[in-house]
Amino acid sequence: MANNESNTKTREKISAQPRLHQRAAEIQAYGTVNHLLPLELEEPVRLEMTAQLNQLLADTMTLRDLYKK
Secondary structure, eight states: OHHHHHHHHHHHHHSOOOOOSOOOOOOOTOOOOOOOSSSSHHHHHHHHHHHHHHHHHHHHHHHHHHHOO
């Protein structure tokens, strides 16, 4: 029964509101690739894939902004 009470308390603390003014250390510098991940891709391939994904993200954000208007 105590377990149900702790779950109820946990659920009450969860909120959909954004957490503003957070501070965190940079995980990875822009334009670089992380060498800690166990990927079987060489660095030039990972850099190109990162550039392509960044372009896709930028295009997606542009389309989203155009539809908002």
